[in-house]
Amino acid sequence: MTFASGSCLxxxxxxxxxxxxxxxxxxxxxxxxxxxxxxxxxITVNGAYPALTGPLTLQIGGSNPSVER
Numbered sequence: 001m002t003f004a005s006g007s008c009l010x011x012x013x014x015x016x017x018x019x020x021x022x023x024x025x026x027x028x029x030x031x032x033x034x035x036x037x038x039x040x041x042x043i044t045v046n047g048a049y050p051a052l053t054g055p056l057t058l059q060i061g062g063s064n065p066s067v068e069r
Contacts, residue, residue, distance in 0.1 A: 005029025011041045020047030028054030034061040 002024040003009070009018070009032070025031055027050045035041045 008032040010034040
């Protein structure tokens with residue numbers, strides 16, 4: 001699966017775990033991660049992150065957003 005700039009990964013219930021071995025994220029532009037307003041809807045990205053070729057904006061939504069690297 002390849003996400004282009006402007007793509008959104010949303011989660012309503014449960015846990016979403018994405019492995020970068022199978023997913024390609026944009027190296028520039030915008031990526032939107034949206035977890036619903038429930039605390040039990042995390043989105044986790046595991047694996048190696050791409051080298052950025054330009055500025056990348058991460059937009060994180062939800063009631064308890066967090067970013068770890």
